[in-house]
Amino acid sequence: xxxxxxLDGLVVPLDRPNVDTDAIIPKxxxxxxxxxxxxxxLFDEWRYLDHGEPGMDNSRRKPNPDFVLNAPRYRGAQxxxxxxxxxxxxxxxxxxxxxxxxxxxxxxxxxxxDIFYNNCFKNGLLPIVLDxxxxxxxxxxxxxxxxxxxxxxxxxxxxxxxSGERIGFEVDAFRKHCLIEGLDDIxxxxxxxxxxxxxxxRYRGAQPWLFIGNEK
Amino acid sequence: xxxxxxxxxxxxxxxxxxxxxxxxxxxxxxxxxHEVTSPQAFEGxxxxxxxxxxxxxxxxxxxxxxxTTGREGGIRDAVSRLQVExxxxxxxxxxxxxxxxxxxxxxxxxxxxxxxxxTLPGMTVVCGDSHTSTHGAFAAxxxxxxxxxxxxxxxxxxxxxxxxxSMRIAVEGELGRGVTAKDIALYVIGRIGTAGGTGYAIEFSxxxxxxxxxxxxxxxxxxxxxxxxxAGMVAVDEKTIEYLRGRPxxxxxxxxxxxxSYWRTLKSDEGAHFDATVTIDAAEIRPQVTWGxxxxxxxxxxxxxxxxxxxxxxxxxxxxxxxxxxMGLSPNQKIEEIVVDKIFIGSxxxxxxxxxxxxxxxxxxxxxxxxxxxxMVVPGSGLVKRQAEKEGLDRIxxxxxxxxxxxxxxxxxxxxxxxxxxxxxxxxxxNRNFEGRQGQGGRTHLVSPELAAAAAIAGHFVDPGxxx
Numbered sequence: 001x002x003x004x005x006x007l008d009g010l011v012v013p014l015d016r017p018n019v020d021t022d023a024i025i026p027k028x029x030x031x032x033x034x035x036x037x038x039x040x041x042l043f044d045e046w047r048y049l050d051h052g053e054p055g056m057d058n059s060r061r062k063p064n065p066d067f068v069l070n071a072p073r074y075r076g077a078q079x080x081x082x083x084x085x086x087x088x089x090x091x092x093x094x095x096x097x098x099x100x101x102x103x104x105x106x107x108x109x110x111x112x113x114d115i116f117y118n119n120c121f122k123n124g125l126l127p128i129v130l131d132x133x134x135x136x137x138x139x140x141x142x143x144x145x146x147x148x149x150x151x152x153x154x155x156x157x158x159x160x161x162x163s164g165e166r167i168g169f170e171v172d173a174f175r176k177h178c179l180i181e182g183l184d185d186i187x188x189x190x191x192x193x194x195x196x197x198x199x200x201x202r203y204r205g206a207q208p209w210l211f212i213g214n215e216k
Numbered sequence: 217x218x219x220x221x222x223x224x225x226x227x228x229x230x231x232x233x234x235x236x237x238x239x240x241x242x243x244x245x246x247x248x249x250h251e252v253t254s255p256q257a258f259e260g261x262x263x264x265x266x267x268x269x270x271x272x273x274x275x276x277x278x279x280x281x282x283x284t285t286g287r288e289g290g291i292r293d294a295v296s297r298l299q300v301e302x303x304x305x306x307x308x309x310x311x312x313x314x315x316x317x318x319x320x321x322x323x324x325x326x327x328x329x330x331x332x333x334x335t336l337p338g339m340t341v342v343c344g345d346s347h348t349s350t351h352g353a354f355a356a357x358x359x360x361x362x363x364x365x366x367x368x369x370x371x372x373x374x375x376x377x378x379x380x381x382s383m384r385i386a387v388e389g390e391l392g393r394g395v396t397a398k399d400i401a402l403y404v405i406g407r408i409g410t411a412g413g414t415g416y417a418i419e420f421s422x423x424x425x426x427x428x429x430x431x432x433x434x435x436x437x438x439x440x441x442x443x444x445x446x447a448g449m450v451a452v453d454e455k456t457i458e459y460l461r462g463r464p465x466x467x468x469x470x471x472x473x474x475x476x477s478y479w480r481t482l483k484s485d486e487g488a489h490f491d492a493t494v495t496i497d498a499a500e501i502r503p504q505v506t507w508g509x510x511x512x513x514x515x516x517x518x519x520x521x522x523x524x525x526x527x528x529x530x531x532x533x534x535x536x537x538x539x540x541x542x543m544g545l546s547p548n549q550k551i552e553e554i555v556v557d558k559i560f561i562g563s564x565x566x567x568x569x570x571x572x573x574x575x576x577x578x579x580x581x582x583x584x585x586x587x588x589x590x591x592m593v594v595p596g597s598g599l600v601k602r603q604a605e606k607e608g609l610d611r612i613x614x615x616x617x618x619x620x621x622x623x624x625x626x627x628x629x630x631x632x633x634x635x636x637x638x639x640x641x642x643x644x645x646x647n648r649n650f651e652g653r654q655g656q657g658g659r660t661h662l663v664s665p666e667l668a669a670a671a672a673i674a675g676h677f678v679d680p681g682x683x684x
Contacts, residue, residue, distance in 0.1 A: 017535050018410060018510050020650045027631045027653075031281060031295040033255035033302050035363075045652045054295055083531055085411040088444070089650060090629075091346040092253065093362035114414055114446050115346055115360055118377075122364035172378070174239045186264070189372045192233060192241060196269075196374055199232040199243055209467035209475045210245050210339065211272070 002124035003182030007105050008151045009078030012068060013142045019082060020089035021116060025098040028053055038094055039101030043069060073146050081138055082109035086127075087116025096123045106152050108159070110135050121175045124182065126154060128169045154180060221488035222451055223382045223417045225481075226357035230340050232374060241374045245339040246356075248325045249276040249312070249366070251303040252631070253344030257367035258306040268310050269373035275334050276307050276314040279324045280631050284594050284621035287318060296632065323597020323623040326350040326564035330434065331599055333463025337452045337479040342369055347564045347647065349440040352449035353433035354456055355482040357417070359446040380446065381415055381491040384484075386422035389498035394681055396574070397432035398566060398645070398664035400424065400496075401439035402504035406514040408494060413445030416492065419484060420450050424498035430459040431570040438565045439647055442511040451483035505551050505677055506649045506662040508539035513649075515551060517667065517679050523547035542651055543659050544639065551677050554661070555587060558642040559618075559672040560654070561665055562594030563628035566645035569603050571665040575645075576609040578669035578680045584617035585675030592619040592634070594626040618672070630655045643671035 029041045031054055040058040047069055049062040063070045069077075080099065086109040087095060096119045099107070105125060110132040112120075120127045130138075141161070142148045151160040154176060159167040178185055189196075204211050220228070232241040254276075261268070268274065281296040291297035300317065307314035315321040321328065326347050329335040335351040341358035342348060344366040351358035365375055387400055405412075418440050420433070428436065433450045440448025450456075457476055460466045467475045502516035513536070515522065524536040524547065540547065545554070561567070561575050572595060584591045593613050595601035601623055604610055610620045627634040628646035636642055636658025645668050649660040663671070670680040 016538065017531050020510075020648070022629075022648070022650045022653050026656070027629050030252050030631065031293075031299050033259075033299055035256040035259070045656055051656050085414070085444070088410055089346065089648060091344060091348075091360035091362055093256075093344075093364060096362075111411055111414060113411070113444060114380075115362060119362035119364065122362060172239070173237050174235065174376075185376055186266070186368050186371045189241060189368065189374055189376065193372075195233050196241070196243070196372065200270075200373070203243065207338065207475070207478065209471045210336065212465070212467060212471070 001122070001182045001184065004105065004124055004126050004154055004179045006151070006153050007078060008149060009105065010074065010076055011079045011081050011138070011142045011148050011150055012074040012077035013081045013139050014068060015083065015139060017083040018085045018088055021087060021092050021095040022089055024087070024095040025092065026052070030092060030094055035097060036101060038098035039103070042098040042102045043067070076103065078103055078105045079150055079152070080104050080107045081135070081142055082107060083135070084110045084132065086112050088113040091115045093119045093122070096120045096125050100125050108135065108138065121179055124179065126152065126179060128152070128159065130159070130167060130169060134167060219485035219488040221382055221484040221490055222355060222419050222449055222482060223357070224488070226338065226340070227379050229338065230357070238378050239376060240378065241376060242340060243374055244342050244369050245273060246329070246334060246341040247274045247369050248329055248341065248343035248348070249274055250280055250325050250343070250345060251278045251299045252280045253363050254306065254366055255299065255302045256363050257370060260367040261370055266371045268312070268370045271311050273373065274312045274370070275329065276303060276312050277322055277325050277328050278303050278317055280625045280629065282317050282624040283632050284624050284626050284634055287622055320598040320602065323600065324564045324567060324625055326438065327568060327596030327600065330354065331463070331597055333460050333466035336460065336466070336475070337456060337482050342375065346441045347438050349446065349448045350434050350438040350564055352437040352440065352447055353430060355449060355452040355479070357447060357449065360441065380417045383413060383416040383418045383445070383492040383494065384490040385418055385420050385494045385496065387420065387424040387496045387498050388422040389424060391424050391498045391501060394503055394666060394679070395501050396664040396666060397428050397435040399501055399504045401436050401442070402506065402511065402514045402662060403501045404496065405439065405443045405511045406504070407496070408443055410442060410510050410512045411444045413440060413443035416445045417447040417449065418443065418445045420448060421484070425450060426453065429570055430455055431568040434568065435565055439511070442647055452479045503664060503667055503679060505667065507543065507545060507551065508536065509542055509649055509651050510539070511647070511649060511662060513539055517551055517677060519551055521545050521547055521549045521551070553676060555641070555676045556643045556661070556671050557587070557589050557640045558636060559588060559591035559668050560627045560642055560644040560646065561592070561668050562596070562626050563646035564596065564625070565647045566665050567594060567596030567600065569600050571645065572600070572604045572609050573607070575665040575669040576612045578666050578683070579616045579618070579673065580612050582616055582673045582683070584672045587675045588672055590619065591617060591672045592621055592627070594621045595623050597623050627654050629653060643668045643677065
């Protein structure tokens with residue numbers, strides 16, 4: 001996983017609430033058995049005028065000029081500014097994979113769906129929750145100022161605006177640590193392998209029926 | 217002794233270790249796996265040279281990507297085929313039990329688990345699928361995870377996480393005639409919103425929930441995620457125990473007795489604390505129909521499409537306007553006047569035997585309306601299909617003009633060939649009405665099996681009680 005420390009990035013505003021994971025990456029692209037390559041199909045149904053299928057040459061497709069990601073002023077954006085309940089719907093990790101593959105490193109919204117929020121941290125993507133009023137203000141700034149950028153300092157847990165305003169945000173200490181270091185949490189968990197085994201033995205004694213079934 | 221709620225009990229009994237900040241290592245009892253969210257997890261395992269911690273805890277089945285017709289010829293779409301074959305070979309390599317496509321036990325993972333008794337009370341159940349909340353109907357702590365977590369559970373039998381807040385949704389009183397578990401679910405989502413349960417684990421309780429069958433409770437818990445909650449659950453009672461008796465994975469003999477006495481403790485203690493409580497009068501709930509592109513955009517069958525101009529919040533109003541434009545509906549349009557093109561009875565929400573019986577009850581002796589281009593029934597599993605055929609439900613559906621398909625997720629998410637075309641409108645018993653969910657440009661209205669069946673007969677939405 002790519003470590004996340006400090007980011008100074010262009011902001012793109014996606015001005016609609018309840019953006020679901022079906023919109024972020026439509027189902028036909030979930031047929032892939034790979035973890036990468038989803039970026040060209042991020043927001044596929046909004047981003048292109050024609051219907052997309054896996055294996056198509058996306059550079060030859062017709063982009064939707066009305067979709068915000070296609071506006072030249074937002075090209076190369078690394079920060080996605082969103083409305084409430086972003087990432088609702090399915091548990092598909094293809095959603096953060098697609099966002100990351102496209103080039104996003106951080107997402108700012110008043111709220112996120114739980115599973116999506118959790119999946120972001122596994123993929124070097126930082127989801128930042130700010131109150132709805134602050135987010136609304138950032139939308140105004142982004143729309144009003146071409147080339148609007150934000151700086152994000154994860155260590156200090158602060159978003160810094162071009163005018164120097166510092167907006168603090170909350171992040172779980174363990175997730176922050178893993179993101180800054182780019183840590184694989186399976187390795188961290190396996191350090192406690194003996195404890196897991198000891199728990200399992202006690203547990204097997206107490207509820208032996210949980211260890212039958214297909215283990216018969 | 218401190219009074220604990222059901223979620224406290226389930227969480228507490230699975231904590232292997234806990235850090236000072238509350239991050240816990242939670243032991244996982246049952247890991248359900250399907251073809252879409254697992255290949256990258258197995259690949260990760262392989263690249264790191266790791267092995268599954270406890271293969272016996274894993275049960276795999278292909279459901280999202282399988283065709284619902286012409287299975288003898290295999291899967292035609294090469295990309296889909298590769299994904300299903302990848303699951304087959306991963307399961308073979310690691311010694312994981314899999315119900316393959318042509319196995320009678322194959323079906324939607326959330327139908328198969330409980331049907332096999334692979335979901336038991338007191339378990340932690342995870343799957344790389346958000347509708348894993350379904351299994352909470354058995355007083356299990358069940359929730360969806362992403363692919364990185366699928367790999368984590370495979371490698372360590374554990375997950376890292378913090379305890380959620382708890383919410384009790386009590387539905388008290390008697391449901392009206394023709395009101396189902398699906399209607400409770402949609403009504404609750406309409407009331408608290410699709411983010412109302414975010415950060416919570418929901419326990420559904422109250423006399424109307426106790427009165428539901430296990431199938432109904434599964435439907436209700438299934439849609440907890442549509443209210444934003446990763447987990448939904450219902451306490452154990454005698455219905456839970458009777459449902460599990462004699463299932464292939466259920467314990468037997470002395471172990472069964474021991475298990476039952478433990479299971480009977482799996483309910484919230486008197487006076488237990490919840491971080492939030494919502495009380496609903498069952499008598500208020502009418503059969504529900506969604507009109508928009510989020511499950512919270514829902515009204516009663518005898519209602520009308522709302523008018524965005526009555527809503528002051530600009531974000532909400534714009535959301536509604538966009539939904540109406542996508543759905544091709546106008547404000548104040550009567551729900552019963554909305555004409556539909558396709559009917560889908562299926563999905564992990566509503567494809568169990570009871571759902572098929574209810575729909576067949578409406579369809580029996582009637583015929584699908586002329587304007588309906590396709591009406592299909594997709595049973596939740598091969599075993600549900602066989603049971604329905606024993607009862608003659610397949611004939612009732614087919615004589616009425618429905619197609620009778622092979623089990624899978626099918627048009628709930630349209631990963632296979634079953635999908636809506638641009639602008640087509642569907643009465644669907646599934647769980648999500650997002651833009652493009654059932655096919656690009658397709659328009660989904662979420663309803664109960666009874667309402668979907670009635671819409672097939674009338675050609676538009678109608679209260680089944682009013683069918684001629």
